[in-house]
Amino acid sequence: MVDTLVNFGLGALVLTFVVSLYGIGAAVLGYLRKQDNLLESARHAMLLTFPLLTISVTMIVILLLQNHFEVSYVSQVTSRSMPAYLKVTALWGGQPGSLLFWSWLMAIFSTMVALRDWSRDREFMPWVIIVVLVTLTFFLVLTVFFENPFARLWAVQNAMGGEVVESLFRPAGATLFAPQDGQGLNPLLRHPGMLIHPPMQYLGFVSFVIPYAFAIAALITGRTDTRWIRITRKWTLWAWLFLSLGLVLGMRWAYDVLGWGGYWGWDPVENAALMPWLTATPFLHSVMIQEKRGQLKRWNMILVILTYDLILFGTFLVRSGVLSSVHAFAASPIGPLFFGFIALTFGVSVYLLTQRWDALHTDTQMTSWFSREAFFLLNNLFFVAILVIVFVGVTYPITTEALGFVGEAFPSVSHIFTGQKVTVGADWYERATGPFWAALIFLMGVCPLTAWRISTMKSLGRNIWKPTAVSFVVPVVLVAVGMRNWLGVFAFWLTALVTAVTVYEFYKGAAARSRRNQTNFFVELWKLIGRNRRRYGGYMIHFGIVLMALGVIGIEMFQTQTQATIGLGESATLGEYDITYDSLAEFDTADNRNVARAVVSVYKDGDRVGELYPRRDFFYESRQPMTIPGVRSTLGDDFYIILVDWQPISTQRATFKLYHNPLVNWLWIGSFVLIFGTLVAAWPERENEAVRTAAHETRAAVTG
Amino acid sequence: MRNLRIWLLALLVVVAVYGAAPPKVVLAQDNGPQPTPSDDEVNAIAREMYCPVCENIPLDVCGTQACAQWREQIREKLAEGWTEDQIKDYFVQLYGDRVLSEPPRRGLNWVIYIVPGLAFVVGAYVLYRGIKTWTAPVVDEPESEEMADTGAEEKDEYISKLEEELKKRG
Structure with missing residues (x-):
C-alpha cells in the first residue's frame, strides 16, 4: 500500500x-x-x-x-x-x-x-x-x-x-x-491562523510570478507599451490580496499563539513576508501612472523585478536556515541553490532591463511637482525607504556574522569585523520605519484629492478644507477628554483625515450625480462604485488600512502591561482592570498534552465582567510549551492575560502577565474591509473585454 | 514647485518629531506585595534583551526555563544595586553583543543607524533629480481626466468629467 x-x-x-x-x-x-x-x-x-x-x-x-x-x-x-x-x-x-x-x-x-x-x-x-x-x-x-x-x-x-x-x-x-x-x-502551528496563513502567503508569492513573467516577456519582445500592465492588472491585485491576507493571518496567529501581547515582532520571518509587500504596494500605485500618463515604465519594471526576487529571497530566508546561522546555510544544499537562483534571475532581469532602457523612455513629461503623479512617486519613495530599512535590518545580523573572516584575515580591523552575531530588535524597526508609515497615511489622505498632471494649492485647498475641518473634530475631542499623548493625538488626527477624505470622495461623486439625475443618493452611490470599481475599491482598501492603523496605534502607543505573582483569591491591577486568581488545574489530555489552566475573574472599574482562562500547554511529543492567552476582546480594547508561572502541585501562587491593548480589534476589522475593497476592485468584469479590445485596436492602428 | 518644497519640509518636520520620540510601553504599578525588585522592573530590562538560544523572542516574554533563570539573575543583580547598563554589560561579557536588542553604537554597527536616514535622503534626491528632468513646461496638453479640481462653482464641469470618466469605462 x-x-x-x-x-x-x-x-x-x-x-x-x-x-x-x-x-x-x-x-x-x-x-x-x-x-x-x-x-x-x-x-x-x-x-x-x-x-x-x-x-x-x-x-x-x-x-x-x-x-x-x-x-x-x-x-x-x-x-x-x-x-x-x-x-x-x-x-x-x-x-x-x-x-x-x-x-x-x-x-x-x-x-x-x-x-x-x-x-x-x-x-x-x-x-x-x-x-x-x-x-x-x-x-x-x-x-x-x-x-x-x-x-x-x-x-x-x-x-x-x-x-x-x-x-x-x-x-x-x-x-x-x-x-x-x-x-x-509543531504545536505552534496548530492554530486556525497558521493553517490558512501559509497557503495565503504562498498564493501571494506564486501569483506574483505571473506579472513578473509578463514583464520579462515585454522586455524580451520589446513590446514595452502598457499592454503587459493591462494584462496583469487583475493578477497583481489578487496577488496583493493574498500577500496582505498572509500577513494579517500571520499577525493574528502571533497575537493568539506566541503569547507576548503583540501581533508583530519584526521577526526575520515576518520581515521576509513583508518585503515583497513593500514593493508590490507601490507597484499597484505606480502602474496607474503608466496607464494614465505613460510614465514610469522603467520604475515599474524595477518594482516588479524586485518583488519577484524578494519573494524568492523571503522563501530563501525562511527555508535555508541562514537566519539561525550562516553556517547552517552552507550545511544544506537548499541555501546555495536558492542564492544562485536569486542571483541568476536578478542578473538576467537587470540585464534585460538595461537592454531595453532606452525603449522604456517616457513619452510624456511630468508637468508639475504638485500633481498626483508626484505624490505617487513620494508614496513610492516612502515604501522603498521602508523596504531598504527592513532589508538592512534583516540582513545585517547575517552580514556581521559572515564578515567575521575579514577581521580574522586582517587583525587591524578585527574590532570592526568581529564576526559576532548581533540582534536587531523591534524597537529599532519601529523607530526607523514609524515616520514613513505616518507619512504614507498622510499621503493616503491628500493623494485622492490631487489631480493628474497638475494641481494647485488652491484647488487642493478647495477640495481638502471640508474633510480636513471635519477631521479636526477628532483631536479636539481627544484633548478635551484628557488625552495628553501628543503623538497619539497626531496619529489619530491622521487616521481621521484619511477617513474624512475617503468618505467625502464617495459622497461627492454620488451627491453630484443624484442632484443632477434627481435620483436616490444611495442608488447613485451603488452605481458609482459599480462603474469605477477599481477606483472606489481602492478607496475602500484605504479605509481598511486606516482601520488597521487604529489597531496599530492602539498597541504601539497606548499598550500597558504589568506582571504580578499573586496567591489564590488575591488580585492584581492594570489600569481600570482588576483580576483575581480563582484556581488552577493541571491535567493530561488524550492528545498527549499537559495543560495548566488558570481561572481568573476579571473586573472592570470594580464590576465583574467575566472569567478568563490563560493556559500553558506542554506537548509531550515535541517537548514544547505553548502559551495560550486568555483574552477579553471588545471594540474598545483587549484585556489579555498570560499565565507565566505557577507553584506546582499546591498551585497556591501563580504569576500572570497582563496586557491592556486598546483598539487592537480594529486591526482585524480593517483587514476585512481591505479584503472587501480588493474584491470590489479585482472581481472580473465584463467591460474589461471591451476596454481590452479598444486598447488592442488603438495599438493596431498605431503600429499598422 | 515651491509649494511642494514647503510640503516636503513640513513632512520632514513631522517625520523628525515622530522619529525623535519612540513609543514606550507604560508599566502599571500597584499590585500589592511583590518580590523586590518587582517583575515589572525586571521586565523593563529584559524586554531589551534576547537570549542566544530562543531566537527573536525578547527575554521578558520568553517562556523557556533558561530565560526564566536569566530573569531571576537580573532580579538578583538589581537587588544587589546594579544599574541597567551594568546588568546588560554583564550578559554581553558572557554571551556577546547578540543579547542586546540593538547592536551597540560602534564600528560597523553604525551602518544600521545611518541607513534609515540615508535611505530617505538618497531616495528624495533621486526623486528630485528625476522629477526635475522630467518636468518641462508643457502647456498644450489636454485637460486632466480626473475630477479632482472641483469647487462649488464648477459643479457642472465636475459632473461632466465624472460622466465622461464613467462612460469611458462602461
Whole structure:
C-alpha cells in the first residue's frame, strides 16, 4: 500500500519535473524556429503541471492521513493523536511538504495562465511559459532532488549492527522501517491562523510570478507599451490580496499563539513576508501612472523585478536556515541553490532591463511637482525607504556574522569585523520605519484629492478644507477628554483625515450625480462604485488600512502591561482592570498534552465582567510549551492575560502577565474591509473585454 | 514647485518629531506585595534583551526555563544595586553583543543607524533629480481626466468629467 502511494506520488512529481523541462525546451525551440505547433505543445506542457502535481499532493495527503510513518516526512510532522484536519495541513508543516505545496500552487497559476486567451498576445506566450516554468522547475528541483517528501525510512544491517536511514529507494538488503508513532506537528502551528496563513502567503508569492513573467516577456519582445500592465492588472491585485491576507493571518496567529501581547515582532520571518509587500504596494500605485500618463515604465519594471526576487529571497530566508546561522546555510544544499537562483534571475532581469532602457523612455513629461503623479512617486519613495530599512535590518545580523573572516584575515580591523552575531530588535524597526508609515497615511489622505498632471494649492485647498475641518473634530475631542499623548493625538488626527477624505470622495461623486439625475443618493452611490470599481475599491482598501492603523496605534502607543505573582483569591491591577486568581488545574489530555489552566475573574472599574482562562500547554511529543492567552476582546480594547508561572502541585501562587491593548480589534476589522475593497476592485468584469479590445485596436492602428 | 518644497519640509518636520520620540510601553504599578525588585522592573530590562538560544523572542516574554533563570539573575543583580547598563554589560561579557536588542553604537554597527536616514535622503534626491528632468513646461496638453479640481462653482464641469470618466469605462 505504502509502496503504491509513494510510487504514484513520486512518479507524478518526477513526471512534472520532466514535463516542465520539456515545456521550457519546446517554448525555446518553438520561438527560434517560429513553429506554432511547438509553442502550442509547450503551452500544453504548462497545462499539465497542475493535474500532475495534484496527484503527487493527493498521495502525500493520503500518506499523512493514514499514518504511514515509513515515509520520513509523515513521521516528522504527524502523529496518531492528531485530528484529520491537522494531518492534512501538515502538508505545509515541514520543509519538503512546503516546497511541494509551493510548487503545486505555482502549478495552479501556470495552468490558469496557460488557459487564458492568447490570441492577442501571441508574442508574449513563449517567454511567459519559459519564466513560469523555469520558476516552477527550480522548486521542483529542490523537491525532487533535495527535500523529497516521499523519502522513506529503511532499517539497514551493517557491521555496527542496525541503523535506520532515510532514502528514496531501497538500500541493498534493507527493510522498510515504520516507527510506532510520528513526532507530531509543531504545536505552534496548530492554530486556525497558521493553517490558512501559509497557503495565503504562498498564493501571494506564486501569483506574483505571473506579472513578473509578463514583464520579462515585454522586455524580451520589446513590446514595452502598457499592454503587459493591462494584462496583469487583475493578477497583481489578487496577488496583493493574498500577500496582505498572509500577513494579517500571520499577525493574528502571533497575537493568539506566541503569547507576548503583540501581533508583530519584526521577526526575520515576518520581515521576509513583508518585503515583497513593500514593493508590490507601490507597484499597484505606480502602474496607474503608466496607464494614465505613460510614465514610469522603467520604475515599474524595477518594482516588479524586485518583488519577484524578494519573494524568492523571503522563501530563501525562511527555508535555508541562514537566519539561525550562516553556517547552517552552507550545511544544506537548499541555501546555495536558492542564492544562485536569486542571483541568476536578478542578473538576467537587470540585464534585460538595461537592454531595453532606452525603449522604456517616457513619452510624456511630468508637468508639475504638485500633481498626483508626484505624490505617487513620494508614496513610492516612502515604501522603498521602508523596504531598504527592513532589508538592512534583516540582513545585517547575517552580514556581521559572515564578515567575521575579514577581521580574522586582517587583525587591524578585527574590532570592526568581529564576526559576532548581533540582534536587531523591534524597537529599532519601529523607530526607523514609524515616520514613513505616518507619512504614507498622510499621503493616503491628500493623494485622492490631487489631480493628474497638475494641481494647485488652491484647488487642493478647495477640495481638502471640508474633510480636513471635519477631521479636526477628532483631536479636539481627544484633548478635551484628557488625552495628553501628543503623538497619539497626531496619529489619530491622521487616521481621521484619511477617513474624512475617503468618505467625502464617495459622497461627492454620488451627491453630484443624484442632484443632477434627481435620483436616490444611495442608488447613485451603488452605481458609482459599480462603474469605477477599481477606483472606489481602492478607496475602500484605504479605509481598511486606516482601520488597521487604529489597531496599530492602539498597541504601539497606548499598550500597558504589568506582571504580578499573586496567591489564590488575591488580585492584581492594570489600569481600570482588576483580576483575581480563582484556581488552577493541571491535567493530561488524550492528545498527549499537559495543560495548566488558570481561572481568573476579571473586573472592570470594580464590576465583574467575566472569567478568563490563560493556559500553558506542554506537548509531550515535541517537548514544547505553548502559551495560550486568555483574552477579553471588545471594540474598545483587549484585556489579555498570560499565565507565566505557577507553584506546582499546591498551585497556591501563580504569576500572570497582563496586557491592556486598546483598539487592537480594529486591526482585524480593517483587514476585512481591505479584503472587501480588493474584491470590489479585482472581481472580473465584463467591460474589461471591451476596454481590452479598444486598447488592442488603438495599438493596431498605431503600429499598422 | 515651491509649494511642494514647503510640503516636503513640513513632512520632514513631522517625520523628525515622530522619529525623535519612540513609543514606550507604560508599566502599571500597584499590585500589592511583590518580590523586590518587582517583575515589572525586571521586565523593563529584559524586554531589551534576547537570549542566544530562543531566537527573536525578547527575554521578558520568553517562556523557556533558561530565560526564566536569566530573569531571576537580573532580579538578583538589581537587588544587589546594579544599574541597567551594568546588568546588560554583564550578559554581553558572557554571551556577546547578540543579547542586546540593538547592536551597540560602534564600528560597523553604525551602518544600521545611518541607513534609515540615508535611505530617505538618497531616495528624495533621486526623486528630485528625476522629477526635475522630467518636468518641462508643457502647456498644450489636454485637460486632466480626473475630477479632482472641483469647487462649488464648477459643479457642472465636475459632473461632466465624472460622466465622461464613467462612460469611458462602461
